[in-house]
Amino acid sequence: MIDGLDARILELFTREPRIGVLEASRRLQVARGTVQARLDRLRDTGVIASLAPTVDPAALGFRVTAFASLDIRQGARASVAAHLSRIPEVLEVHTITGQGDLLCRIVARDNDDLQRVIDDLVGDDDIVRTSTLIALSTVVAPRILPLVESAATPPSRSWSTRGITPGESDRNSAVVP
Amino acid sequence: MIDGLDARILELFTREPRIGVLEASRRLQVARGTVQARLDRLRDTGVIASLAPTVDPAALGFRVTAFASLDIRQGARASVAAHLSRIPEVLEVHTITGQGDLLCRIVARDNDDLQRVIDDLVGDDDIVRTSTLIALSTVVAPRILPLVESAATPPSRSWSTRGITPGESDRNSAVVP
DNA sequence: AACTCCAGTGGACAATCTGCACAGTGGTTT
DNA sequence: AAACCACTGTGCAGATTGTCCACTGGAGTT
Numbered sequence: 001m002i003d004g005l006d007a008r009i010l011e012l013f014t015r016e017p018r019i020g021v022l023e024a025s026r027r028l029q030v031a032r033g034t035v036q037a038r039l040d041r042l043r044d045t046g047v048i049a050s051l052a053p054t055v056d057p058a059a060l061g062f063r064v065t066a067f068a069s070l071d072i073r074q075g076a077r078a079s080v081a082a083h084l085s086r087i088p089e090v091l092e093v094h095t096i097t098g099q100g101d102l103l104c105r106i107v108a109r110d111n112d113d114l115q116r117v118i119d120d121l122v123g124d125d126d127i128v129r130t131s132t133l134i135a136l137s138t139v140v141a142p143r144i145l146p147l148v149e150s151a152a153t154p155p156s157r158s159w160s161t162r163g164i165t166p167g168e169s170d171r172n173s174a175v176v177p
Numbered sequence: 178m179i180d181g182l183d184a185r186i187l188e189l190f191t192r193e194p195r196i197g198v199l200e201a202s203r204r205l206q207v208a209r210g211t212v213q214a215r216l217d218r219l220r221d222t223g224v225i226a227s228l229a230p231t232v233d234p235a236a237l238g239f240r241v242t243a244f245a246s247l248d249i250r251q252g253a254r255a256s257v258a259a260h261l262s263r264i265p266e267v268l269e270v271h272t273i274t275g276q277g278d279l280l281c282r283i284v285a286r287d288n289d290d291l292q293r294v295i296d297d298l299v300g301d302d303d304i305v306r307t308s309t310l311i312a313l314s315t316v317v318a319p320r321i322l323p324l325v326e327s328a329a330t331p332p333s334r335s336w337s338t339r340g341i342t343p344g345e346s347d348r349n350s351a352v353v354p
Numbered sequence: 355a356a357c358t359c360c361a362g363t364g365g366a367c368a369a370t371c372t373g374c375a376c377a378g379t380g381g382t383t384t
Numbered sequence: 385a386a387a388c389c390a391c392t393g394t395g396c397a398g399a400t401t402g403t404c405c406a407c408t409g410g411a412g413t414t
Contacts, residue, residue, distance in 0.1 A: 001236070001237055001238050002237065010230070010232060013229065013230055014229040014230065014232075015229075017227065017228035017229045017230070018228060045236055046233050046235075046236035047232060047233060047236040047237060048230045048231070048232060048233075049230075049231045049232065049233035049236070050194065050230070050231040051194035051195060051228075051230050051231070052190065052191040052192075052194045052231065053187070053190055053191065053194070053225045053226075053227065053228050054225070054226045054227040054228075054229065054231070055187060055191075055224060055225060055226065055321045055324075055325060056223050056224060056225075056226035057321070057324060058223075059178070059222055059223035059224040059226070060178055060179065060224060060324065060325065060328040061178050061328060062324065062328070065271070067244075067271075067273070067280060077316070081316045081317065084316070084317055085317050087323075088323035088324045088326065088327040089324060089327075090317060091317075091319060091320060091321065091324065092315075092317055092318070092319045092320070093315070093316040093317035094242070094244075094312040094313070094314065094315055094316060095312065095313040095314045095315075095316055096244070096310040096311060096312055096313060097310055097311045097313060098308070098309075098310045098311075100310070102316060103244060103310060103312070104317075105319075107324065131275070132275075133273040133274055133275040133277070133280060134273060134274045134275075135271040135272065135273055135280070136271070136272040136273060136274060137271070137272045138269075138270070138271055138272075139254070139258045139261070139270040139271060139272055139279060140258065140261055140262050140267060140268075140269055140270035140281075141269070142268060142269045142282075143268060143269070144232045144234070144268065146264075146265035147232075147234060147237065147239065147265045147266060147268065147284065148232060148237065149265065150265040150266075151237040151238060151239070
């Protein structure tokens with residue numbers, strides 16, 4: 001899906017988001033248009049899902065993160081989903097295999113507040129049982145770069161054979177106006 | 178921590194990241210400097226944790242998401258953490274309460290590939306037991322705006338009393354040069 | 355009541371960047 | 385061989401950014 005240059009672009013923009021296309025092209029030793037085209041394609045293909053700023057719930061005062069596993073009544077998935085999406089502290093919900101039916105990522109201001117959120121959570125009669133795991137500390141913070149690099153493995157791809165290796169940028173003769 | 182204007186700024190930049198400070202100030206009916214100052218402060222206070230592009234693992238070919246709960250040997254947390262951070266498919270790890278000791282968010286190319294990732298995962302002898310939950314579907318996609326809105330305390334705060342209500346922007350007389 | 359503090363306003367400036375276009379090059383594919 | 389495609393280097397107009405400035409008005413303080 002992506003090649004080494006894409007990975008380097010993603011890495012650069014992840015580390016220094018405000019860098020801009022022009023400066024990025026300088027750092028990567030490629031033409032500005034190339035970086036621009038790559039970025040456009042990365043957005044078009046969905047690799048770059050969003051350019052939205054990442055908001056830290058902790059900085060908003062929600063210092064507790066927890067994962068709640070919910071057992072729900074058969075066929076009530078949709079209604080439970082609607083219920084959950086109405087709770088702001090529910091950041092993410094997945095259907096999962098295993099004992100539980102749903103796994104929610106939730107936040108709260110503190111442990112007492114977490115109780116309130118959980119009470120909100122289980123306010124739906126279609127939720128049969130819940131089990132909550134409180135995140136005590138973050139061992140590996142959310143990251144994506146290692147995966148990006150591992151996804152870029154093949155040094156060359158059909159739609160991008162050149163521009164991978166740094167230092168070959170001025171091989172073309174310049175266009176004389 | 179944040180007020181209504183901050184929330185509206187975050188919402189605007191989340192929905193339309195490429196909007197720019199100038200256009201944002203027009204939409205929000207406030208002075209450009211205000212938006213700029215708010216954004217600076219949101220970054221300084223950590224509310225905006227990052228401006229990095231959000232990369233979608235699925236678009237990189239990692240279509241399977243799973244959560245792995247790991248029981249680890251006493252006191253081996255640090256070494257296990259190091260082990261986990263060496264695996265690119267491990268996107269996030271938390272220490273948790275409850276039966277397991279660690280909760281990992283992992284991705285893989287497909288179900289077979291997930292087995293490989295899990296094998297990598299349990300390659301550490303300090304990991305005693307694992308239990309994996311595969312995410313079958315996303316019921317509520319990762320989101321933050323509802324929380325932002327709920328965090329936006331009453332219309333006024335100590336360091337931001339004005340500029341909340343639209344339509345009052347041109348109340349001040351202009352500075353005549 | 356007078357005063358200070360602070361966030362917001364409207365404006366101005368230079369410097370920079372973006373979006374877009376173009377022709378030429380060279381590797382790959384048909 | 386011809387077509388195709390990605391990349392390069394370049395140019396340009398328009399827009400935006402970063403950073404000043406002086407002033408206004410509300411809130412809290414002395």
